[in-house]
Amino acid sequence: EADIYQTPRYLVIGTGKKITLECSQTMGHDKMYWYQQDPGMELHLIHYSYGVNSTEKGDLSSESTVSRIRTEHFPLTLESARPSHTSQYLCASSLPLGLAGGTLFFGPGTRLTVL
């Protein structure tokens, strides 16, 4: 069973607020990812990291930013939340493809609502 945690699970905030979504994993995985998903819809990769001090933008443009100062921690920040940011945010981590075939293990997600 994967050990990857996200907090908060649910967040309702007003427009213009700065928020940070937390993601931590205890598996020692180098690779971590953030996906954005409207409920039950397609997953869009917005950020990924292949290790400490490595961050890349994903396939979907996002106004959020990420950091990777520690292997186990990959927080996502929105400087000024807007209603268009309302979505579910899923964090994931994986071993390299040579080990476990690049299987992504997902956290429970954060459901963000911006009023």
Add this chain to the structure above:
Amino acid sequence: AQKVTQAQTEISVVEKEDVTLDCVYETRDTTYYLFWYKQPPSGELVFLIRRNSFDEQNEISGRYSWNFQKSTSSFNFTITASQVVDSAVYFCALSEVNFGNEKLTFGTGTRLTIIP
């Protein structure tokens, strides 16, 4: 570029019926991995299976089975004797082997509803 197509947007079946979820993929690589994930109403994505491109053997796990056919670029998922707990959105995914830059490409998902 890699692509995954799940043409079935929604499927509904009566409990105990068998159901097959289709997945067709496109890739230029000869080495790649295919995955299936389940997303129940709680929202978390649950890993079900990983298959590499050199292993075309079908796999069975309890009521679940997977049929991988390279000739048709398909990796279909069958649930036998479906149960209400199988109701979820199911995603097929593909990862090409580009060491150091591998990323998972997901299909758009199939929403499966099991009617009691």
